[in-house]
Amino acid sequence: MKFGNLLTILLSMALFVAPWQVQAQVPETELLEELDEYASPGVRGMGKPRGVVISYERLPGFDIESESDDPRLGNGEGHIKRHNKFSVRALAPVLNKPQTKIIVGxxxxxxxxxxxxxxxxxxxxxxxxxxxxxxxxxxxxxYLHSLNQRNFYLIRIKGELNGDYTRDDINISDYFKATVDVAYGWKKTPDYAIGVGFQWGYTFGRQRVYPGILYNRTFNPQWGVESIFPANARLRYNLNEKTLFYAGYRLEGASYDIFADQTSLSQFNEIELRRTDIKGLLRVEREIYDFLWFAVEGGFRQYYRHRIYDEVGSADELITNDLAGAGYVGVELYLVPPRKFLEKD
Structure with a gap:
């Protein structure tokens, strides 16, 4: 189960703000008796590990207003009928030992x-x-390594090609984005794990270092909290082992390199679109059959920042977009390890 909880955490990894101390509420001797395995970020009650995930999200109509200080571009306004997102992702272990795990995706x-x-x-x-x-x-x-029953650390490196891919003569360097996550944590009990760390990435659009806090805790068989603050936080309710409910929020960010040919933007050659938004969400996850699960999520999305920059990595804003808040709905279908594999592990 340690490995599964790690996968869940990796999919939402983004870190920010300074650490704060939390004290264990059970005696030291009792902790040592409970912690009979190597430390990990996961706690009891979290969802199963995901191998392959297919997801679709749609936002209905909302308004957009754009402003630019460049007279060649001017200002504009319009209405977006729909905003669609589609993704496929897969994670798999290449090393799965009790003390050390390596996952690629x-x-x-x-x-x-x-x-x-x-x-x-x-x-x-x-x-x-x-x-x-x-x-x-x-x-x-x-890479997740458990130092002992109490302490662990995690390192994740991710490379992406982000952009519109409209040119035939593109180079990989035109679209390459790198993200690095590092965290160090403490396993207080099987139901309680905390950690501190940082991300060098694009949660707020521009690549920067964001420190943060991991806090996972299960209070009883029904209720728990899963969070990497302030990037995301969710209150979890376990109806049973096949149905989980969540309520919380999530920050999302992205950066795309684009070449806007055949428009007034082409004079700037390569430009960059950066966005950051926050979502308040309700979510339900349900088992269909042993290794097959689905999820439905809905809520309200509010853009924090959506801007065009005159070149990649620049701090000079070319266009500032103001997007109205809107509701959204998303669905997921995903594969998990068969129950007999988890029981064996």
Whole structure:
């Protein structure tokens, strides 16, 4: 079960803010009796590990307003009929020993915008983004090592190619984005784990270092908390071993390199779109059959930042977009290890 909980954590890994201390509430001798295995970030009651995940998310219509200080671009406004996201990802262990685990994964994601009533006179950015697939293809490797029954550390390295992929003469360096996660944690009891660390990545759009806190705790057979604060936090309710409910929030960020040919943006050659948004969510996960699960998630998404920069990595904003908040709904279908494998482990 330690390995499964690790996978769940890796899929949402993004770290921020300074650490804070939490004290164990059971005697030291009792802790030593309970901790009869190597330490890990997972706690009892968390969902099963995921091998392959297919997901789709849709946001209905919302307004967009754009401003630019560059007179060649000007300002614009429009209405987005729908915003679609689709992803496929897979994780698998290449080393699965009690004290050391190495997991590798691949992912493919895309998102697109569909605008309402576009014409040749519409704002150039909107015409370019219409039905344009902003893609992300990634490869990652994670290393979890347990020092003893109490202490563990985790390192994850991920490389992605993020962009519109519209040019024939592109180089990998045009779209490459790297993310590194490092965390150190303490396993207080089988139901309680905390950790501190940092991410060098794109949670807030631009690549920076974000320190943070991991806090996983199961209070009783029904209730628990799973969080990597402030990137995400969820309250968990276990109806039974086949049905789990969640309520919480999640921060999401992305960075795409784009070449907006045949528009006024082409004069800037390679530009960068960065976005950060926050989602308040309700989620249910349910077993269909042993190794097959599905999830339905819905809530409200509010954009924190959505901007175009004149070149990759630049701090100079070319266009500032204001996107209205909107509800969203998403579905997932995913594979987990058969129950007999987990029981054997």
């Amino acid at each position: 691949v992912n493919y994601e895309l998102e697109e915008f569909n605008f309402e009533n576009l014409t040749p006179a519409s704002y150039d950015l909107y015409r370019y983004l219409e039905d344009k697939n902003l893609k992300s293809i990634g490869l990652q490797a994670a």
